Amino acid sequence: MSDNKPALPDHLSIDPRSPHHVAAVFEHDIGIFFNGKERFDVEEYCVSEGWIKVPAGRTVDRKGRPLLMKLKGKVEAFYK
Known part of the structure; x- marks a missing residue:
């Protein structure tokens, strides 16, 4: 397996x-550190703006997708 991984985008x-x-990017395992702790439930992130979006409990919208809440803090994305 080659190590040619694409650069992680600022917003994903x-x-x-x-x-x-x-x-x-999703062909490789990626991880997110949020405020110094690894999070496993991140649906979307933006490093430069400092936020992640995570599911808000079990609540879903009318299309069955999880409702997301935005959390602000220090975001670091990395390849595992």
Whole structure:
């Protein structure tokens, strides 16, 4: 397996319909540190603006997607 990983974008979403979805990044395991702790429930992040979006409990919208809440803090993305 080669180590040619794409650069992690400043803003990334796991939703394929989002303009911030980069399929090449998801071919590798990535992790997110938020305020110094690793988070495993991040749906979207922006490093420069300092926020992540995570599911708000079990609540879903009318299309069955989880409702997201934005948390502000220090965001670091990395390859595992």
